[in-house]
């Protein structure tokens with residue numbers, strides 16, 4: 278039996294003490310959430326996405342529970358990178374958890390400017406949320422390999438920090454987009470953002486979220502995100518992957534790692550159980566001991 282297990286891993290240049298990463302949009306700016314959790318259970322946390330100018334977000338209702346998981350239609354409400362940097366930046370260096378910034382934009386130039394200012398604010402890396410409408414084309418960046426690569430190349434030139442590209446399971450050919458953004462300089466890939474979904478309240482005869490179509494997340498999306506991880510791992514075996522979608526048990530973490538993820542995100546699970554990460558770390562260690570595995574990282578991609 279392995280007596281000392283290690284959960285240490287890395288997302289390219291970013292070393293992580295555990296594979297668990299708190300996902301963007303589910304832990305606020307990290308600052309207001311950190312007191313309610315055990316920061317040592319995480320390798321990193323990704324702050325809510327920020328844009329160049331403030332975005333007001335969509336009207337209520339913005340979230341709705343579903344039979345399995347939830348729908349959200351927040352519209353990436355955020356105060357804009359200037360106010361974010363003033364309010365959050367000074368608190369980042371004292372934090373017992375590395376914080377990755379998340380950049381959004383409506384144009385390539387906006388993404389790059391946000392990444393530059395996040396870098397100045399003291400984050401340890403920049404994740405690019407490509408699930409935003411491209412004002413020049415009218416559809417989301419993540420659906421288009423060239424548009425996604427343009428964003429990543431611009432962000433790459435705007436920061437010296439590690440850069441991650443967060444892709445969408447809604448894209449027709451996620452491998453194609455993955456190859457393009459890696460070529461453009463992404464250090465890791467985050468797979469994936471939410472799946473498009475919808476729900477109707479049959480009493481009010483209205484959609485359950487104001488955007489009508491929202492982002493579907495939680496337990497039911499796991500096989501979809503896991504499929505994306507496997508496809509990308511097969512095509513790009515040396516590119517680090519942050520796998521996310523529907524994780525809530527230690528076994529889910531092991532599954533994502535075996536599929537090819539170097540780190541694994543916790544998102545919707547935080548709404549059910551804010552203290553979930555500490556429990557998962559304990560159970561992960563127990564699982565590794567029982568299966569005589571010394572390093573979780575030895576299992577990365579083992580199933581594919």
Ligand SMILES: Cc1cc2nc3c(=O)[nH]c(=O)nc-3n(C[C@H](O)[C@H](O)[C@H](O)COP(=O)(O)O)c2cc1C
Pocket residue numbers: 300301302303325326340347349351353379406443469470471492493494495496498521522523524542543544545546
């Ligand atoms: C309420 C909510 C808000 C989210 N906001 C963001 C966001 O601002 N930026 C982003 O990149 N992803 C955002 N996401 C997507 C999550 O980071 C994650 O990729 C997705 O929910 C899948 O993981 P899960 O099933 O564990 O939640 C949000 C998800 C939820 C549920």
